[in-house]
Amino acid sequence: VKITQRDLEQDGFSKNPFFQAIIAEVPEQHRSKEGHCKVGYALYFFAYSSWKGRSVYMEDLYVMSEYRGKGIGKALMSKIAQLGLAAGCKQLNFAVPNWNKPSVDFSLRQGCWNVTSDLGYHCMRCEGPALESLARGEAKH
Amino acid sequence: MEFRVRAATREDCRDISRMIRELAVYEKMPDGMKISHEELERDGFSQNPFFHCLVAEVPPQHRTKEGYTLVGYALYFYTYSTWEGRSLYMEDFYVMPEFRGKGIGKALISNVARIGKEHQCVRLNFSVLSWNTPAINFYLNKGAQDLTTSDGWHCFRFDREALDKLAEEAVKQ
Numbered sequence: 143v144k145i146t147q148r149d150l151e152q153d154g155f156s157k158n159p160f161f162q163a164i165i166a167e168v169p170e171q172h173r174s175k176e177g178h179c180k181v182g183y184a185l186y187f188f189a190y191s192s193w194k195g196r197s198v199y200m201e202d203l204y205v206m207s208e209y210r211g212k213g214i215g216k217a218l219m220s221k222i223a224q225l226g227l228a229a230g231c232k233q234l235n236f237a238v239p240n241w242n243k244p245s246v247d248f249s250l251r252q253g254c255w256n257v258t259s260d261l262g263y264h265c266m267r268c269e270g271p272a273l274e275s276l277a278r279g280e281a282k283h
Numbered sequence: 284m285e286f287r288v289r290a291a292t293r294e295d296c297r298d299i300s301r302m303i304r305e306l307a308v309y310e311k312m313p314d315g316m317k318i319s320h321e322e323l324e325r326d327g328f329s330q331n332p333f334f335h336c337l338v339a340e341v342p343p344q345h346r347t348k349e350g351y352t353l354v355g356y357a358l359y360f361y362t363y364s365t366w367e368g369r370s371l372y373m374e375d376f377y378v379m380p381e382f383r384g385k386g387i388g389k390a391l392i393s394n395v396a397r398i399g400k401e402h403q404c405v406r407l408n409f410s411v412l413s414w415n416t417p418a419i420n421f422y423l424n425k426g427a428q429d430l431t432t433s434d435g436w437h438c439f440r441f442d443r444e445a446l447d448k449l450a451e452e453a454v455k456q
Contacts, residue, residue: 145368153369158331161363190334190360192303192375195318196326199372202365220453223441227450234441234449241435253445258437262413265430265438268396269367269406272426276396276407279389 161187164221166205166214174206181209184218188229197233198226219252237265284345284385288394291336291356293328296320298353299336306377310412334360334374337394339387347379354382357391359399362408370406371399388421410438 153160166182173179182205189199200222205214226234234254238245250256257263268276291299300320307315326333339355346352355378362370373395378388399407411418419429430436441449 143366145364145366149368150365153363160361160369185363185365187361187363188333189362189372190326190358190374192358193307193316193318195322196333199362201363217453220449220451223446223450224453227446232443232446234446235438237436237438239435240437246437249439252441253448254439254441256437257440258431263410263438264413264419264432265408265410265436266422266427267406267408267430268422268425268427273396273400273405273407276393276425277400279393279397 161185161201162225164218164225166209166218168209174208178206181206182214182218184222186222186225188226188231189235191233194232196229196231197235198222198229198231200234200236203236215248216252284341284382286339286341286345286354286382286385286387286390288337288339288387288390291327291338293324295336295338295353296323296327298351299323299338299356299358301351302353302356302377302379303358303375305379306375309377310415334358335398337391337398339378339382339391341382347381351379354379355387355391357395359395361402361404364406367405369402369404370408371395371402371404373407373409376409392425 154163163183163185165180167179168181170179174181183202184200185202186198186200189197191197200219203215203218223234238249240246258265297320300323304316307313327336336356336358338353340352341354343352347354356375357373358375359371359373362372364370376388376392378391396407411422
C-alpha cells in the first residue's frame, strides 16, 4: 500500500471524490480484542460501460477474519448494489484473483459471473515508467 | 495522414455510438451495445459526467466513403486504487480499420495517459480479449502488463437482474 490516510481523506471526501466507501460496524459489546468496532468496509466508485451505461465498480471488500461467516460481507455488497441501482447503474463489477477460492466461491454464490473465464477479457495495466512514456507520446509503435 | 485528437462534444455522440457498435462487431458481440446516443449525451456531458471521451478527427478530404470524419475514440473515467491512489480506466479504445497504422491509436492512448498524469493518476487500467492479438501486442509494446496472466486477476460482474436481487437483500438500517 503506497497511499496514506491523508490521501484517502483528500481523494474520498472533497468536492469531486474519486471514491466512496461504506463501513460495517458492530456495537461496543462485540468490539474486537483491540477495541475496534469498525470490522469491515467496501470501497467503490461509479464507472461506465459503453454497452450498458452507468455502472458501479467495487474496488475493495473486506471483513476482519474473526467477523466472517455472519453475513457482513454480503450486507456490504448488497448495500453497494442498492446505492448503485439508486444512481441508475445497471452493472456491478469487481475483480478477484482466481486463486482466491473463498472469495471466488463467495462471489459466485451471490449471483455474479466471471467475465474473464466466460468471455476471455484480460485485465491490463500501464503504470510507472511505461505510463510516463505513454503520456509523453514516446511509446514505440 | 493529417488528423487531430480532441475532447468529444455532446454533438459527437452519434459518431461515438456508431464506433461503439463497430467495436462490438469486432469483438464478436454485435448485439452487445444496448444504450442510445442520447444516454451517452446524458451520462458524458452533464455536470458530473460518468465518463470522458477523446475523438480522433480527420480533415474532410480524408473522410470515409460514408462521409465520416470521426475515425477513432477513447472512452475513459477516473477510478481509485486503495494501494496506489488515483487511476484511470480506459473502457473503450478504437480506430476504424482503414485508419489504422497511421499513429492515430497511439495519439489517442497517449492523450489519455497525459490527461491522467495531469490529474495525478498513477495507473491506467483497461481490458482486452484474450484472442485479440493485434491489440495485446499494441499494449505490450507500450509496456502494459497482463494482470490476468501474471497474477490471476479475473473480472466478475453482476448484471441487472442479479444486481436487483442482491440489492433487495441489503440490510435495512
